[in-house]
Amino acid sequence: MNRLRTIFLTPAALVMTSLFLAPLAIICAYSLLTRGAYFGLGLPWTIANYGRVFDPLYGEVLLRSFALAAVATVLCLLLGFPLALFISRSGQRKNFYLNLVILPFWTSLLVRIYAWIFLLRDTGLINATLQKIGLTHAPLPMLYNDGAVILGLVYGYLPFMVLPLYATLERLDPFLIEAAADLGARPWTALLRVIVPLAAPGIRAGVVLVFIPCLGAFLVPDLMGGGKSIMIGNVVQNQFTTARDWPFGSALSLVLMAAVMTLLLVLVRRSGEELL
Amino acid sequence: MTRRSAWLVAWAIGVYAFLHVPMLILAVFSFNGSRYSTWIGFSLDWYRAVFHDPQLAQSAWNSLVIAITAMLISTVIGTLCAYALWRRSSPWVSGSLYLSLVTPEIVTGVSLLAFYQWIFRHLRWHLGMQTVILAHVAFSIAYVVIVVLARLRTFDPALEEAALDLGATEWQAFLRVTLPSILPGVVAAALLAFTVSIDDYVITSLVAGVDSETLPMVIYAMARRGISPAVNAISTMIVFGLGALILVSERLREA
Numbered sequence: 001m002n003r004l005r006t007i008f009l010t011p012a013a014l015v016m017t018s019l020f021l022a023p024l025a026i027i028c029a030y031s032l033l034t035r036g037a038y039f040g041l042g043l044p045w046t047i048a049n050y051g052r053v054f055d056p057l058y059g060e061v062l063l064r065s066f067a068l069a070a071v072a073t074v075l076c077l078l079l080g081f082p083l084a085l086f087i088s089r090s091g092q093r094k095n096f097y098l099n100l101v102i103l104p105f106w107t108s109l110l111v112r113i114y115a116w117i118f119l120l121r122d123t124g125l126i127n128a129t130l131q132k133i134g135l136t137h138a139p140l141p142m143l144y145n146d147g148a149v150i151l152g153l154v155y156g157y158l159p160f161m162v163l164p165l166y167a168t169l170e171r172l173d174p175f176l177i178e179a180a181a182d183l184g185a186r187p188w189t190a191l192l193r194v195i196v197p198l199a200a201p202g203i204r205a206g207v208v209l210v211f212i213p214c215l216g217a218f219l220v221p222d223l224m225g226g227g228k229s230i231m232i233g234n235v236v237q238n239q240f241t242t243a244r245d246w247p248f249g250s251a252l253s254l255v256l257m258a259a260v261m262t263l264l265l266v267l268v269r270r271s272g273e274e275l276l
Numbered sequence: 277m278t279r280r281s282a283w284l285v286a287w288a289i290g291v292y293a294f295l296h297v298p299m300l301i302l303a304v305f306s307f308n309g310s311r312y313s314t315w316i317g318f319s320l321d322w323y324r325a326v327f328h329d330p331q332l333a334q335s336a337w338n339s340l341v342i343a344i345t346a347m348l349i350s351t352v353i354g355t356l357c358a359y360a361l362w363r364r365s366s367p368w369v370s371g372s373l374y375l376s377l378v379t380p381e382i383v384t385g386v387s388l389l390a391f392y393q394w395i396f397r398h399l400r401w402h403l404g405m406q407t408v409i410l411a412h413v414a415f416s417i418a419y420v421v422i423v424v425l426a427r428l429r430t431f432d433p434a435l436e437e438a439a440l441d442l443g444a445t446e447w448q449a450f451l452r453v454t455l456p457s458i459l460p461g462v463v464a465a466a467l468l469a470f471t472v473s474i475d476d477y478v479i480t481s482l483v484a485g486v487d488s489e490t491l492p493m494v495i496y497a498m499a500r501r502g503i504s505p506a507v508n509a510i511s512t513m514i515v516f517g518l519g520a521l522i523l524v525s526e527r528l529r530e531a
Contacts (some may be wrong), residue, residue: 240482
């Protein structure tokens with residue numbers, strides 16, 4: 001009975017070991033090496049690369065990444081919560097409204113970012129229209145700043161917030177809200193003191209699912225931040241391509257991984273088995 | 277059902293507009309006669325331009341070859357793996373699958389690049405279609421396993437036991453009883469693997485060689501260089517193409 005299972009498990013175990021775990025192990029080793037002549041790597045072993053991650057130049061990028069991801073997550077929650085509530089109260093058309101949220105998630109992120117660039121850049125649709133109707137005379141700088149990156153992150157990851165919120169709100173007993181109303185709670189009070197606490201597991205799940213990809217984002221800050229609003233992902237990519245400092249890039253990757261894992265462990269443990 | 281207040285409806289309309297209007301505008305302007313952001317009239321010029329661009333055609337072909345190959349390999353490996361995990365869990369394998377799902381794409385990409393370069397010191401090999409396909413197989417297996425495993429959880433193991441009791445070998449029971457009844461899940465998983473593969477830019481751009489430029493890489497380069505309505509046209513086609521695939525996949529998952 002177990003022989004077939006072993007045979008079936010082997011290819012996946014081999015692929016994951018050789019093409020995922022081994023590469024991670026190599027990054028771990030490289031992060032402890034020095035930049036050198038031979039393939040960009042050399043001895044001695046050192047932990048200096050990790051020290052550099054936190055020096056002011058990169059420390060600022062690290063901080064900005066956390067800040068941008070946090071702001072984007074909060075905005076997703078503010079935008080997504082009422083939407084999830086709306087969907088959960090839509091009766092028979094629930095699935096339709098839900099699919100309307102999932103739809104953009106299936107569209108290539110690159111294409112969705114491009115759609116915003118088309119709207120926001122100096123000669124884009126919004127600026128062209130504003131100038132045509134005479135509201136502005138020079139293009140408003142709407143792209144290549146922190147605001148644009150946040151916009152891109154919210155746009156890209158909003159569905160990840162709405163889905164878990166909807167899942168918990170869907171299961172919420174409507175009688176509880178009616179009971180609150182009967183007992184004299186105004187709609188806002190019922191929302192804040194009954195609905196939000198009951199939706200806490202969904203909120204936690206949504207926060208994890210949005211914050212983690214935002215923290216490791218590459219495409220959004222790359223295309224919408226335009227080198228002016230960069231995040232950790234962009235520095236990692238740069239170290240492996242143009243800057244060619246692989247040991248430092250590896251150290252940075254692992255710090256990013258560590259941040260993601262810590263967040264997951266803390267938040268998933270608190271919300272039990274809902275996430276995985 | 278509790279009442280939907282007017283502001284809740286208004287909020288929902290606003291968020292839906294935020295999600296969909298940019299893509300709609302992009303699609304509308306792919307039919308614009310001008311290359312600038314003012315509407316001058318309907319035209320199919322940009323679609324014509326897309327079909328006459330040899331670089332786009334080559335990269336679209338590369339993308340298809342990569343996505344189909346990676347889809348076939350990862351669907352087979354992932355389905356077998358899901359079946360094995362369904363029989364008895366394996367913390368190591370599921371742990372590494374979950375880890376691959378939560379690892380930021382950029383980290384997966386640079387670690388694969390470092391790995392390939394390390395291999396190339398010992399082997400005469402270079403970055404190209406093969407390295408991209410292997411990378412895509414590695415990151416799509418987790419998606420396949422999750423979808424197929426979800427389907428297996430609705431499958432009654434007693435059916436398989438019955439087949440074994442009636443004299444089928446394990447292999448026959450899997451092939452003729454279990455596999456046919458989880459097939460819709462397997463096809464849905466394959467379509468999902470195809471989608472994540474054909475969409476990927478971050479990992480692909482790091483492990484691709486000169487002969488393996490994919491469609492997202494060309495779109496990225498065009499978006500970087502500036503706006504061309506040809507990109508609107510390709511994007512519109514991608515969105516509708518993938519949208520159709522997803523519709524099929526969703527139907528199958530519910531079947």
